[in-house]
Amino acid sequence: MRTALILAALALPLPLAAQDTPDVSLTRIDCGQATEPMPLGGFDDTGASDGMTRDLVVSCYLIRHGDDLMVWDTGIDPATSGDPDGGFSMGETLVQKLAQLGVAPADVDYVGISHYHYDHVGQARDFPQATLVIGRADWAVIEAxxxxxxxxxxxPWLDGGAEVRQVGGDLDLFGDGTVKLLAMPGHTGGHHALLVRLADMGPVMLTGDLAHYTSNYEHDRVPTFNDDRADSLASLDRFKRMAEAYGATVVIQHEPDDIAKLPAFPEAAH
Structure with missing residues (x-):
């Protein structure tokens, strides 16, 4: 009996610190800026933001996990840059930015998408060989x-030329706890945030569009265009509890003030 217990204990996964994990880094990449201050009424269904405006940014990220590379969100489509209907403009493309880091499109193993809205998927097709990692409910919307x-x-993925990894809940992408998609439905049905555990900086949590700017995050305000209000509030609550439990740095992807929470491009957080 004692031998069986010992063998069972040995089979348990080791704590993260005890595992021989690869080096992990996180680089923030500019993927667009608001062409002018955006009206905030639609970002808050309580009416508290009616008549207010503010600048927003579009952020992409490169995560290095040993020899594996993942792009998280792909910004706006360059063809729509400056379009008043989209509200964002961009200078260099994501591919051009990655080239400055010595990364070619063919080097990218995974394209992780927080959700299917235009300002998060605009350059996905520039990585046609990568595995697309996306919420199952969001992929269903894309297919339909x-x-x-x-x-x-x-x-590239609708035609079956590249793999789609549909995520129903949370996903520990590399199986070692360092890069984890977190199911945070509400903004869309398959919306995900991202947890990246870094050796020096510690855990970093990227919001996707759980919230678009700080005051909405702090006050649990829900955009009028979210899929489900109750799910949105539940996801905000879960995200905040996780951030507190992990002692994580929270980065709101559209918040200009959060850019400085990570090293300035081309430097990476480790």
């Missing part, structure tokens, strides 16, 4: 066709 989605951005 929706006025929210430009299907041309997903041709």
């Amino acid at each position: 066709g929706s006025p929210w989605v430009n299907r041309d951005l997903f041709v």
Whole structure:
């Protein structure tokens, strides 16, 4: 009996610190800026933000996990840069930015998408060989066709030329706890945030569009265009509890003030 217990204990996964994990880094990449201060009424269904405006940014990220590379969110489509309907403009493309880091599109193993909205998927097709990692409910919307989605951005995966990894809940991408997609539905049905555990900086949590700017995050305000209000509030609560439990640095991806929480491009957090 004692031998069986010992063998069972040996089979348990080791704590993260005891594992021989690869080096992990996180680089923030500029993928767009608001062409002018955005009206905030639609970002808050309580009416508290009516008549207010503010600048927003579009952020992409490169995560290095040993020899594996993952891009998290891909910004706006360069073809829409400066379009008043989209509200964002950009200078260099994501591919051009990655080239400055010595990364070619073919080097990217995974493209992780927080959700299917245009300002998060605009350059996904520039990585046609990568595995697309996306919420299952969001992929269903893309496959079905929706006025929210430009299907041309997903041709490599819709045509079966590259793998799609559909995520129903949380996903520990590399199996060692360092890069984890967190199911945070509400903004869309398959919306995910991202947890990256760094050796020096510690845990960093990227929000996706759980909140678009600090005051909405702090006050649990829900955009009028979210899929589900109750799910949105539940996800905000879970995210905040996790951030507190982990002692994580929270980075709101559209918040200009949060850019400085990570090293300035081309430097990476470790």
